[in-house]
Amino acid sequence: MTRQSPSALITGASAGIGQGYSEHLARTGHDLVLVARREDRLNELASRLRDAHGIAVEVLVADLSSEEGAGRVADRIVSGPLIDLLINNAGYASRGRVSELAPDTLDQMLRVNILALSRLSIAAMGRMAANGRGSIINVGSGTAFMQFPGNAGYGASKNYVMAFTRHMHLEAEGTGVRIQLLVPGVVSTDFHQIAGADLANFPPERVMKPDDLVVASLRALEKEESVCIPSLPNIKDWEAYVKAETTVGAQTSRDRIAARYH
Template sequence: MTTITNIVTFQKKGNRMTKPAILITGASSGIGATYADRFARRGHDLVLVARDAARMETLAVRLRAEAGVSIDILPADLTRTDEIAAVESRLRDDERIGILVNNAGAGLGGRFVDQSTDAIGQLITLNATSVARLASAIAPRLVARGDGAIINIGSVVGLAPEFGMSVYGATKAFVLFLSQGLAHELSQRGVYVQAVLPAATRTELWERAGADETSLPPMMDVNDLVDAALVGFDKREGITIPPLHDSSLWSAFDTARMAMLPGFGATQPAERYTP
């Protein structure tokens, strides 16, 4: 198995070599906080981004003591233009940052017809727009130096409209497509892009979305989820789906998609659409 030391750059700092720093969004709890823990224990300095500065500082104090890494706190609401701009500037200007973990996201309870237009807009801003903006902020610098990584946290819901989470699923389908597109564009320039597609994972997202905890099904533990995602990261997988035991199903899905591509160049409608 390829180890992380083979796929991330070591930068010189004084007379020693250091691993690149990692900026993680949604880092105050759940998946983001677990990524922070794991990467800190691998020896990476961190920049933690979320709205809750107090919780991030509590996490940072523990990880500084346990892992001996440097951790910066950058409070930001990624749905606010002025606040995401500060995160974008950090990604553009901080040469230490070599990996972005685009994890921040939220859910939205209820049916589409019952969700407010403003709530839908805000969800799209957080789950999709901020992911693209932050990737856009760091990608040119990573390409210029010829290495680095972008990890985008999507969801299996982005593959399953049958789950009835229309807007949330649409944002996660965007994350998957963006990740695949960026992988095609950036991989030849030395930048690795990974999309992680969790299924239901035990985090605070469900409570924030208004779900009744007593009615929730069994879920994957967040530690198991992130550890599995990092195995995929170390293998340099483009798409990592921790709950999918039969990987041939994804291969078949992708093969079927690729088989359609030649037909998209047809200049006449398919026969079944002929009047």
């Protein structure tokens, strides 16, 4: 019996990191479901990948900032042919100081970065757990570890992704589902231009190529590393971060206030 090709659904597939995942997975024989808003770019990418690799590529045009768009992708995950790998990559940064943020603009970003990612994770986790297999990669951001003016909205949204995905790690134990939190730093995509930044402002040694990021992420998935920080030289630094969280967490609920408040 011929083994069916593995399949992956990638959000934000038309550019940047999402396109990098699409191209790499196509080369390794995955059938793809490509999700993004820009139909022309999706169709061009799908045609190129079909021709180059002989894979099946489904184009799913959806605006994940809308209830209808996120719902259509969730329905595809739940009711369509089984997806082996979900990559929640769609997201963007709308930056500005809290006193100056446009509420509607912030709301739209949070719908993509938080609500859509959550909805698709829920859909995939349920179906994959029922089938005893599957993988989910949620793309976070190194800015989750940083605080600087103008980053409150975006940074907080990626803190949500980090916390949500780490809880998923615990809930996936024993289900056969692999969960990865991917934490990129600065990557050479148009993300920064859209966010109003300039890649030229970053030292070259701080900027990673999308292909390298994708290779690290998929290798980490093979190794069943639940957290992938591609440029972190020593995983013990992440482990120290988690240990510090545990130390602080153990002291946050006591029957008396700390001595310094007396």
